[in-house]
Each structure stands twice: as structure tokens, then as C-alpha cells.
Amino acid sequence: MQVVDLRESPSLGLLFPKAVVTGFTKKGGKTLPDRSYRWQGVRVDPAHLAAYNQVCEFRLSDELPITYPHILTFPMQVKLMTDADFPFPLVGSVHLANRITQTRALRVDEEFDLQVHVENLRPHAKGKQFDMVSQGFAGGELVWHDTSTYLVRGRGDGSSNGGEERREPPAPSAFWRVPDDIGRRYGEVSGDRNPIHLHPLSARLFGFPKAIAHGMWTKARCLAAYEGRVPEAHTVEVRFKLPVLLPAKVAFASEQRTDGYRFDLFDARKGKPHLEGTITY
Structure with missing residues (x-):
């Protein structure tokens, strides 16, 4: 290479x-x-x-x-x-x-x-x-x-990897309010100023009814809930599901396991999934 x-x-x-x-x-x-x-x-x-x-x-x-x-x-x-x-x-x-x-x-x-x-x-x-x-x-x-x-x-290739089995949302550990300007604020620090994150009008040009939060912001926000609870060496894996339409109220769920944690982020009212993830060490 x-x-x-x-x-x-x-x-x-x-x-x-x-x-x-x-x-x-x-x-x-x-x-x-x-x-x-x-x-x-x-x-x-x-x-x-x-x-x-x-x-x-x-x-x-x-x-x-x-x-x-x-x-x-x-x-x-x-x-x-x-x-x-x-x-x-x-x-x-x-x-x-x-x-x-x-x-x-x-x-x-x-x-x-x-x-x-x-x-x-x-x-x-x-x-x-x-x-x-x-x-x-x-x-x-x-x-x-x-x-x-x-x-x-x-x-597509006709396989089933695009239609994963839906699961019931777990019991929430916390509720968070996501402000309507989080896309602009995260875009400022990350440099990712994709129009879908910045304003409802620009997001509509790409098929979204409202601006949406960055996926990597949702991952980082979930990990902030674990500060001080995981060892230095670890792996964090997430799958992004449905976008967070801004502003939003989301529910965060955490489950401790023998090798780390499982966590979910989903719509607080409708239960639709935004993110599923694991921390392993």
C-alpha cells in the first residue's frame, strides 16, 4: 500500500x-x-x-x-x-x-x-x-x-443484513434532552459541517424533516456516562440506527456485563432506536 x-x-x-x-x-x-x-x-x-x-x-x-x-x-x-x-x-x-x-x-x-x-x-x-x-x-x-x-x-445482494431483528427498548437508565443547536456546536469542534446537521432547511434538501445529530456525537455522549468506570484499554463498538431529529428527548439504557457494558440510545417517547453499543475490556 x-x-x-x-x-x-x-x-x-x-x-x-x-x-x-x-x-x-x-x-x-x-x-x-x-x-x-x-x-x-x-x-x-x-x-x-x-x-x-x-x-x-x-x-x-x-x-x-x-x-x-x-x-x-x-x-x-x-x-x-x-x-x-x-x-x-x-x-x-x-x-x-x-x-x-x-x-x-x-x-x-x-x-x-x-x-x-x-x-x-x-x-x-x-x-x-x-x-x-x-x-x-x-x-x-x-x-x-x-x-x-x-x-x-x-x-443490493439480496441478503438479510439490511433488515435486522427489532427488539423492545430496554428500561431507561437516564433521559437526556438534545438541543436543536447540537449539530452546529459539534460541527464547529469536529469540522463536520454537513448540511443535514446544521439547520432544518438545509436538512430538508437531503430528505430529513429536521436537522439531525451527528452519529459520532451520540456515541461520545453515551461514553461520557461511563467516565471513571472503564479501564484504560477497552473497545467501544456501536451500530447507528435511526437519526436523532433535533431537538429531541432521548433515553439512555446501560447494562453491566462480565466483560464490560451494553448500552442503547432511543427515542424517549416512541422507543425507536438511535444507537446500540458495547464496551468490552
Whole structure:
């Protein structure tokens, strides 16, 4: 695999308009780019980390939330998905799932090397899916690994992986109110200013009745409820279900298991699922 070094984080302000323009020319394909982007010597801005923690309701700390490096690698992911040889349009791709593993606590004063590539193109009942893989290294050691699975809608393969069995919502552990500006606030700290998250009018252009919360914000918000209760080395895996239409009242449910936790986020009134996840260690 070819490794291409970047001097700085790619500009999402330039890449998102490019994604809109180039999306019309991408017709799908059978191969993914055999290329990795690498950004070395990355330092965390403490003020930016504090802003992220506030939006996601983490405590202020010298340790990075396990989800924080995702927003550092996200511009590299977008760069790869807007390259000319990437076969699918970024606009309209659906974030199905995310799995993150860290081998130890990551500290704000460390220096990281970040790397992103794409792999595992495979069929899905509603089209095709692929994995965007991000890695974080410290002192040459792999300390953080992130896999985001995306769906590109199209002709499916007839399998059943697009229609999972529905389950009754579990007993809530807490109720949270999600304000109507959380998409704009998270977009400000993450750089992900996709129109579907920013305003009802722009969201309607893409088929949503209201603006929706970022999936990675919902994951981070759930994990904030576990601060101080999980060991440094752990894995968090979630599957994104129905979007959170803003504003919202959501219910959070947590179940302790021998190897960690299971958690759910769902509509407090109708019980419709937003997210299902596990923490394992």
C-alpha cells in the first residue's frame, strides 16, 4: 500500500464543496484506492480538546476521550473519499457503525502519528459497504484503532443484513434532552459541517424533516456516562440506527456485563432506536 505523507490536516472547508461537485461523476466501482494518508507529529490543542469535551459532556481532563482522535483523522478520511479514484460519492454515504480500540490512555501532551486507509469493500442488502480505517501511533506503538463502516446505497445482494431483528427498548437508565443547536456546536469542534446537521432547511434538501445529530456525537455522549468506570484499554463498538431529529428527548439504557457494558440510545417517547453499543475490556 502506498503511504502519502501530509504536512497538515486537510481543509474540510475545501473538501466538502469538492465532495458535492465530484459526487455526480462517481458511478461506483469494484476496487478501492490502495493508498494510505499519514500525518505525523500531531499535537493536541488543549483548548480544542476542552471545547470537544464540553460539547460531548466529558469532564475536562489530561486524557483524551476514546472518540476524540476520530475528529483528528476525519479530514484525512474525507480527503481519501473525495479523491478522483475513490469509486463512491461522499454525499449520501451512510455511517452504519463505528468500532474504536485504545490500548492505553492517550494524553494531551503526547505526539501522535495518524494514518487512514480504506478496505473491505463488500456487498450489503441495500448496496455496498466499506471500512474506513484510522490508526494512531505514539512512539511507534499502535495505541488507537478506529473502523467506520459506510453504506453506499444501490443494488443490493439480496441478503438479510439490511433488515435486522427489532427488539423492545430496554428500561431507561437516564433521559437526556438534545438541543436543536447540537449539530452546529459539534460541527464547529469536529469540522463536520454537513448540511443535514446544521439547520432544518438545509436538512430538508437531503430528505430529513429536521436537522439531525451527528452519529459520532451520540456515541461520545453515551461514553461520557461511563467516565471513571472503564479501564484504560477497552473497545467501544456501536451500530447507528435511526437519526436523532433535533431537538429531541432521548433515553439512555446501560447494562453491566462480565466483560464490560451494553448500552442503547432511543427515542424517549416512541422507543425507536438511535444507537446500540458495547464496551468490552
